[in-house]
Amino acid sequence: MTEQSTHKHRNTKGLFRTLFHLKGNPRACVYTEPLWGIPYSLYAPFVTVYMYAMGVFDAQIGLLLSIGMIFQVIAAIVGGIVTDKLGRRLTTIIFDTISWSIPALLWAFAQNFWWFFAAVIFNSAWQITNNSWNCLLVEDCDESLLVNVYTWVHIAGLIAVFFAPISAFFVEHYTMVKTVRVLYLITFVSMTLKFIILYRWTSETEMGIQRKRETASIPMKRMLLDYRHVLxxxxxxxxxxxxxAFLVFFNIGSLVTTNFFGLYITKNLDIPEHFLAVFPMIRAAIILVFMLFLQDRFNRYSFKIMMALGLFLYFLANLLLIAAPEENLIYLFIYAAVEAIAFTLVNPRRDSMLVWFVDKEERARVNGVIYVLMIGFSIPFGWISGLLSSWNRVLPFILNMAVYLFCVIMILRSGFLNDQRDEVQ
Incomplete structure (x- = not known):
């Protein structure tokens, strides 16, 4: 059997077959993800308007973003070392709890800027568990299944679509602040339960065992100095x-949308706050349909073309948002649909790139350095986007358009992505 026909044989593995045949750590990581994704998706649309209601304004929100990224850089620097020394499994439960359970309680009882300041410091530790969790997910996984596995990870996080109307109902009838406080308490319970179950259902990866043995007698200071060799x-x-470079620019775009979309549509377009929960519902429904029924078809085409098309749709979505008239929900629903399609084309492929282009034996440390560089270069843009929003809430999305257009050019000019089509499917 030729290499080409072998790829074609592997490519017949569909999404559902992948889901039902997952074993070991990949199965545990995918199956428990809704316990994290559901509460996150419920409170995420209200984060910035909740902060605004607590007296934290646009420029301060941007400042908190930059502060958070500074601490994320520190976390990412030590993340690879901690992941190697403690193992993927133990690192994940410790720093999941620090970065999500503790901040959820702080957010639930927040009164002013300083509560959010404390929460953002704890939350920055997610860069450590982002490294360890991804190692736990992929290191014992068949590489031919990676795109499908990451697709299911995203789908698991989108299951909250079925619960979004509940949060919208309570925001409309019991005020946004009270509802969000309760959502944060639910988040604390659900995520903490997820971390415990994941720890019980997983085992240390083969690479994790090897790296623990190799690093057991090496001081952390020396391992930090060894990052010079990784760099x-x-x-x-x-x-x-x-x-x-691609991750830096894509991260800037995600940062702006995540943190300033809610403020823009509620304060500038006069959309009622409870509709903030409706847009993720529409977005998630479209993403689910595309991922479940069309992702396999997308995988038949050039990796590069699909990535570039998705990034151009992100550009188009921001243009639609800027052009949206006030109090026009239909226009915003179209924006949500375009942005959702862009997500399905870009995000699973972006995650796969992080696996393909990183050395297996040094994955934890190399990923750590990659995230350090990505966040480090993004730090000024938290403050910049907040400052732009304080001047005119349209400006952050104009910045986004420039960022995504540059990403399109980067992907189209990347010759090394030309041969990825067969390996992705």
Missing amino acids: TQIMKTPHTLYLI
Whole structure:
């Protein structure tokens, strides 16, 4: 059997077959993800308007974003080392609890800027568990299934679509602040339960066992100094450098949308606050349909073309948002649909790139350095986007358009992505 026909045989594995045949750590990671994704998706639309109601305004929100990214850089620097020394499994439960359970309680009882300041410091530790959890997910997983596995991870987080109308109802009838406080308490319970179950259902990966053994007698200070060699390795790998540059710009775009969409449509377009829960519902429904029934078809086409198309749709979505007339829900629903399709095309492929272009034996440390560089270069844009929003809430989305257009150009000019089509499917 030729290599080409082998790829074609592997490509016949569909999404549902992947889900039902998952075993070990990938199964535990995917199956428990709704316990994290549901509460997150319920409170996320209200984060900035909740902060605004607590007296935290646009520029301060941007400042908190930059502060959070500074601490995320620190977390990402030590993340690879901690993941290697403690193991993927133990690192995940410890830092999941620190970065999500504790902040959820702080957010639930927040009164002013300083509560959010404390929460953002704890929450920054998610960069450690982001590294360890991804290692736990992929290191014992068949690489031919990676896109489908990451697709199911995203789908698991989108299951909250069925609960979104509940949060919208309570925001409309019991005020936004009271509802969001309760949602944060539910988040604390659900996420903490998820962390415990995941720990019980997983085992340390083969690479994790090897790295624990290799690093057991090495002091953390020496391992930090060894990052020089990892950085040198990255600097000598053009594919990885290109990936980092792409991740920086894509991260800036995600940062703006996540943190300023809610403020823009409620304060500038006069959309009632309870509708903030409706847009994720529409978005998630479209993403689910595309991922469940169309992702396999997308995988038949060029990886590069699908990525570029998705990024252009992100650009188009921001243009639609800027052009939206006041109190026009239909127009915003179209925006949500376009943005959702962009997500289905870009995000699973972005996650797969992080696996393809990183050395297996150094995945934890290389991923740590990648996230350090990505966040480090993004730090000023938290403050910049907040400042732009304080001047005119349209400006952050104009910045987004420039960012996504640049990402399209980057992907189209990346020759090394030309051969990824078969491996993605």
